[in-house]
Amino acid sequence: MPVSHIILLTDFGTKDPFCGILHGIIKSIAPEASILDLTHGIEPRNIQEAAFVLEDSFAYFPPQSLFVCVVDPGVGSNRAILWAECSGYTFLAPDNGLLSYVLQDRSNYKLRKVTNAGLYHSRGVSKTFHGRDIFAPVAARLAQGLDPEKIGPEIRNFVSLKLPKRRNSENLAETVVIGIDHFGNLLTNYRFEGKQKADRVRAVEICGQIIAFSSGTYADHSGQLFAHCNSFNRLEISEGSGSARARLGAKPGTHVRIEYEEKQI
Amino acid sequence: MPVSHIILLTDFGTKDPFCGILHGIIKSIAPEASILDLTHGIEPRNIQEAAFVLEDSFAYFPPQSLFVCVVDPGVGSNRAILWAECSGYTFLAPDNGLLSYVLQDRSNYKLRKVTNAGLYHSRGVSKTFHGRDIFAPVAARLAQGLDPEKIGPEIRNFVSLKLPKRRNSENLAETVVIGIDHFGNLLTNYRFEGKQKADRVRAVEICGQIIAFSSGTYADHSGQLFAHCNSFNRLEISEGSGSARARLGAKPGTHVRIEYEEKQI
Amino acid sequence: MPVSHIILLTDFGTKDPFCGILHGIIKSIAPEASILDLTHGIEPRNIQEAAFVLEDSFAYFPPQSLFVCVVDPGVGSNRAILWAECSGYTFLAPDNGLLSYVLQDRSNYKLRKVTNAGLYHSRGVSKTFHGRDIFAPVAARLAQGLDPEKIGPEIRNFVSLKLPKRRNSENLAETVVIGIDHFGNLLTNYRFEGKQKADRVRAVEICGQIIAFSSGTYADHSGQLFAHCNSFNRLEISEGSGSARARLGAKPGTHVRIEYEEKQI
Numbered sequence: 001m002p003v004s005h006i007i008l009l010t011d012f013g014t015k016d017p018f019c020g021i022l023h024g025i026i027k028s029i030a031p032e033a034s035i036l037d038l039t040h041g042i043e044p045r046n047i048q049e050a051a052f053v054l055e056d057s058f059a060y061f062p063p064q065s066l067f068v069c070v071v072d073p074g075v076g077s078n079r080a081i082l083w084a085e086c087s088g089y090t091f092l093a094p095d096n097g098l099l100s101y102v103l104q105d106r107s108n109y110k111l112r113k114v115t116n117a118g119l120y121h122s123r124g125v126s127k128t129f130h131g132r133d134i135f136a137p138v139a140a141r142l143a144q145g146l147d148p149e150k151i152g153p154e155i156r157n158f159v160s161l162k163l164p165k166r167r168n169s170e171n172l173a174e175t176v177v178i179g180i181d182h183f184g185n186l187l188t189n190y191r192f193e194g195k196q197k198a199d200r201v202r203a204v205e206i207c208g209q210i211i212a213f214s215s216g217t218y219a220d221h222s223g224q225l226f227a228h229c230n231s232f233n234r235l236e237i238s239e240g241s242g243s244a245r246a247r248l249g250a251k252p253g254t255h256v257r258i259e260y261e262e263k264q265i
Numbered sequence: 266m267p268v269s270h271i272i273l274l275t276d277f278g279t280k281d282p283f284c285g286i287l288h289g290i291i292k293s294i295a296p297e298a299s300i301l302d303l304t305h306g307i308e309p310r311n312i313q314e315a316a317f318v319l320e321d322s323f324a325y326f327p328p329q330s331l332f333v334c335v336v337d338p339g340v341g342s343n344r345a346i347l348w349a350e351c352s353g354y355t356f357l358a359p360d361n362g363l364l365s366y367v368l369q370d371r372s373n374y375k376l377r378k379v380t381n382a383g384l385y386h387s388r389g390v391s392k393t394f395h396g397r398d399i400f401a402p403v404a405a406r407l408a409q410g411l412d413p414e415k416i417g418p419e420i421r422n423f424v425s426l427k428l429p430k431r432r433n434s435e436n437l438a439e440t441v442v443i444g445i446d447h448f449g450n451l452l453t454n455y456r457f458e459g460k461q462k463a464d465r466v467r468a469v470e471i472c473g474q475i476i477a478f479s480s481g482t483y484a485d486h487s488g489q490l491f492a493h494c495n496s497f498n499r500l501e502i503s504e505g506s507g508s509a510r511a512r513l514g515a516k517p518g519t520h521v522r523i524e525y526e527e528k529q530i
Numbered sequence: 531m532p533v534s535h536i537i538l539l540t541d542f543g544t545k546d547p548f549c550g551i552l553h554g555i556i557k558s559i560a561p562e563a564s565i566l567d568l569t570h571g572i573e574p575r576n577i578q579e580a581a582f583v584l585e586d587s588f589a590y591f592p593p594q595s596l597f598v599c600v601v602d603p604g605v606g607s608n609r610a611i612l613w614a615e616c617s618g619y620t621f622l623a624p625d626n627g628l629l630s631y632v633l634q635d636r637s638n639y640k641l642r643k644v645t646n647a648g649l650y651h652s653r654g655v656s657k658t659f660h661g662r663d664i665f666a667p668v669a670a671r672l673a674q675g676l677d678p679e680k681i682g683p684e685i686r687n688f689v690s691l692k693l694p695k696r697r698n699s700e701n702l703a704e705t706v707v708i709g710i711d712h713f714g715n716l717l718t719n720y721r722f723e724g725k726q727k728a729d730r731v732r733a734v735e736i737c738g739q740i741i742a743f744s745s746g747t748y749a750d751h752s753g754q755l756f757a758h759c760n761s762f763n764r765l766e767i768s769e770g771s772g773s774a775r776a777r778l779g780a781k782p783g784t785h786v787r788i789e790y791e792e793k794q795i
Contacts, residue, residue: 005292007285013712014279014544015571017587020537023566024591027535031592036288041280044713045771057282060397061289062296073771076747127747129761132590182278183309217341217392231394241310241338270557272550279544301553306545322547325662326554327561447543448574482606482657496659506575506603 001085003143004064005034009054010131011042011071018129022068022136025121029140036061045073047097049179049252051161052187055101056232058089068131068139069093076127081114081134082158083151090142092135097161104160114138115152163189173258175235177206177250184243186250190235190258198229205257206237207248266350268408269329270299274319275396276307276336283394287333287401290386294405301326310338312362314444314517316426317452320366321497323354333396333404334358341392346379346399347423348416355407357400362426369425379403380417428454438523440500442471442515449508451515455500455523463494470522471502472513531615533673534594535564539584540661541572541601548659552598552666555651559670566591575603577627579709579782581691582717585631586762588619598661598669599623606657611644611664612688613681620672622665627691634690644668645682693719703788705765707736707780714773716780720765720788733757735787736767737778 006026012018019040026033038057042050050071058067072079072094080095086102086109093099095113103109114134117125119141125133138151168174175190186206192198201213204227214226221240225247230236235258238244245251271291277283284305291298303322307315315336323332337344337359345360351367351374358364360378368374379399382390384406390398403416433439440455451471457463466478469492479491486505490512495501500523503509510516536556542548549570556563568587572580580601588597602609602624610625616632616639623629625643633639644664647655649671655663668681698704705720716736731743734757744756751770755777760766765788768774775781 004296007289011712013571014569016711017569017583018712020566020568021587021590024537024568024587024595027564027566028590028592031534034292036285036292038285038289039279039282041278053282057286057289060286060293062293065289074747074749077749079749126761127745128758132761181281182276182283215392217339219339219342219344228393231391231397269561272554299557301550301557303550303554304545304547306543318547322551322554325551325558327558330554446546447541447548480657482604484604484607484609493658496656496662 001064001088001090002145003033003066003090003139004062005036005066006139006143007036007038007061007065007067008040009038009042009050009067009069009071010040011044011046011050012040012131013044014040018131021132025132025136026140026143029137030143033140033143036065038067042071043252045071046252047071047073048161050098051101052178052189054098056234058102059087061089063088064090066090066092066139066142068135069098070131070135071098072096072130075130081130083112083114083138083148084158085110085148090148092139094130095159097159099158100160103158111155111158112148113152113155116150119146119151171260171262173260175256175258177237177252177254177256179252180245180250184239184245185230186237186244186248186254187230188235188237188256190256192229192233192235200260201227201235202259202261203227204235204237204259206254207250209248211237266329266353266355267410268298268331268355268404269327270301270331271404271408272301272303272326272330272332273305274303274307274315274332274334274336275305276309276311276315277305277396278309279305283396286397290397290401291405291408294402295408298405298408301330303332307336308517310336312336312338313426315363316366317443317454319363321499323367324352326354328353329355331355331357331404331407333400334363335396335400336363337361337395340395346395348377348379348403348413349423350375350413355413357404359395360424362424364423365425368423376420376423377413378417378420381415384411384416436525436527438525440521440523442517442519442521444517445510445515449504449510450495451502451509451513451519452495453500453502453521455521457494457498457500465525466492466500467524467526468492469500469502469524471519472515474513476502531594531618531620532675533563533596533620533669534592535566535596536669536673537566537568537591537595537597538570539568539572539580539597539599539601540570541574541576541580542570542661543574544570548661551662555662555666556670556673559667560673563670563673566595568597572601573782575601577601577603578691580628581631582708582719584628586764588632589617591619593618594620596620596622596669596672598665599628600661600665601628602626602660605660611660613642613644613668613678614688615640615678620678622669624660625689627689629688630690633688641685641688642678643682643685646680649676649681701790701792703790705786705788707782707784707786709782710775710780714769714775715760716767716774716778716784717760718765718767718786720786722759722763722765730790731757731765732789732791734765734767734789736784737780739778741767
């Protein structure tokens with residue numbers, strides 16, 4: 001499968017030259033490569049946030065995109081680097097769980113361990129910046145048409161993140177805040193599957209407050225807290241014209257209790 | 266009029282995957298489209314700031330650029346989405362005033378209401394992310410050469426922001442701080458028309474301080490507050506080597522009084 | 531030497547439209563130009579940080595890249611603007627020291643003073659935004675193939691930054707923190723030349739703490755402070771899984787004392 005675009009996902013931030021250097025290296029090796037930035041704003045070393053963002057985002061990119069995912073607290077250690085092919089896309093990421101939400105529940109993936117040091121940066125490999133020394137050069141060579149077989153051997157297993165615990169009974173579920181966006185909206189690990197279930201949610205409890213579930217818009221809830229099914233089908237808690245984070249003092253890891261309607265017979 | 270480039274202006278910030286996803290969708294539909302980011306740093310939901318930034322910036326972009334402007338607190342409500350053509354550029358924006366400074370005082374604009382749901386994202390339209398579900402797909406199709414007639418019907422009226430109040434007498438004017446840049450410079454709503462008027466400003470009063478107007482540079486005023494005509498012909502209050510915001514404690518909305526020289530006869 | 535890519539390095543931040551406008555102007559003049567962002571996150575007016583970042587980064591970009599470097603507290607004053615050619619790259623920057631680490635110790639550079647006002651922006655030149663009015667238009671014309679002779683006359687001298695002081699004795703050296711990255715790592719002015727010297731460092735003293743030097747990875751030092759040779763061959767002080775800045779309260783300018791092993795005979 002050829003590579004159409006290289007998509008970058010990191011926790012590098014935008015203050016430092018790090019993501020600029022990734023672009024520079026890729027363009028040095030593959031001048032025609034098309035590079036897009038998914039985001040460099042993952043919280044430093046937060047593998048789980050990166051895994052969720054990748055799961056929510058990848059299908060909006062062109063087929064045959066190669067995602068280069070560098071949230072890598074184990075850089076320089078003996079953690080492996082993976083190449084994966086799945087659902088018409090390919091991925092490079094440390095084997096630390098970052099790919100687990102993309103790959104899990106899918107049986108038709110291909111997986112390789114990146115081991116061919118001949119593909120790494122010609123200046124050698126540091127202990128602390130594999131984005132520059134391994135990920136970018138390997139991605140650029142794949143964009144140039146390198147056969148993935150040249151990367152390293154096929155493998156079957158990968159490190160899999162546990163999903164944050166979620167307990168369910170008939171009329172109750174528990175989930176947690178997994179991220180907070182730029183607008184102060186609280187994203188949870190709870191994903192609605194099909195419309196029916198969203199219709200049954202009545203309210204959530206978070207930070208000691210009961211917040212009604214609504215199918216309305218932000219504008220309908222100006223100045224008010226509300227829970228809703230967001231544009232990625234996740235349960236989200238928002239303030240229609242402000243910041244739910246500021247109103248509630250919630251943070252990643254904060255517990256959320258979901259109450260369903262009594263079951264109708 | 267064909268589209269040369271797609272220019273993005275949003276309040277999405279750069280932490281989340283939102284602006285990356287816009288790029289992904291546009292490239293999925295129009296692989297050859299050239300996309301530039303004007304900024305994603307508009308204050309969340311600040312339509313007026315977006316309107317000013319667009320007014321100050323659009324003419325520096327290539328002719329036939331299409332500006333995709335998503336500062337949209339009414340997303341999912343019954344607010345319309347506009348397509349506009351004006352001064353050799355085209356625009357997509359919510360009908361919330363964002364385009365008002367670009368369009369006002371210009372009579373030769375064309376305006377359409379975006380209504381053709383056949384152009385929206387194939388996964389459907391959420392209540393909370395029309396940037397992804399409507400703006401980006403429509404922009405990509407325009408970049409592919411879609412006739413704007415296919416977007417929706419022509420209209421004549423649009424929501425127009427009131428400019429922040431500005432009172433003038435012979436030797437006095439009042440204006441407000443409308444934004445603060447990365448360097449702590451205070452931007453005001455006061456725009457100089459022609460050089461003559463700038464020459465007549467003597468001083469401004471803000472936060473209880475009288476600050477002299479100067480035609481000098483930042484370097485001329487190292488460590489000092491000064492008022493000047495900035496590079497967008499707006500009245501700006503700066504500290505030559507530091508942050509006027511920090512020195513004055515000003516913020517958007519802070520009042521500014523402008524004193525002119527006595528009129529010469 | 532033709533230009534392959536235009537690389538932007540500024541202190542503009544990403545909140546304002548400033549770096550978007552640079553892209554817009556370059557694309558208006560040179561529609562085919564390839565533009566990459568090295569970073570816009572240099573601390574406002576910090577020429578030394580820009581000089582270090584440029585020195586550490588430029589060689590990772592494609593040959594014949596033109597670096598447009600705008601950290602320019604003297605904008606509008608009589609400071610000159612330089613064009614330089616060195617090591618297969620070209621540069622535009624204010625003559626304020628920004629290029630000094632790239633040029634110093636290299637004798638084979640070419641240097642010109644930018645003086646040809648016919649190349650500047652057709653709307654004229656403001657006193658406060660030469661990135662827009664001079665740097666971007668000149669860069670775009672160079673990307674279009676303009677002969678550098680047309681920019682202005684050759685010169686030999688340029689403003690050179692003093693390196694932060696570093697005192698050395700047999701077993702001791704002193705350096706300073708010159709920057710702090712997104713992860714809270716403390717970067718110093720101390721650059722290792724060759725592997726041997728790094729092997730001889732035993733510990734550093736900073737903020738009253740003695741911190742051991744290690745050749746291990748971040749993951750080896752989870753929860754611990756350590757000093758190491760980073761991926762740019764600089765002495766760096768890190769906390770393996772957190773922020774050394776937060777742990778030590780260090781900031782740019784903080785002194786660092788380096789202790790070497792006793793010399794072996």
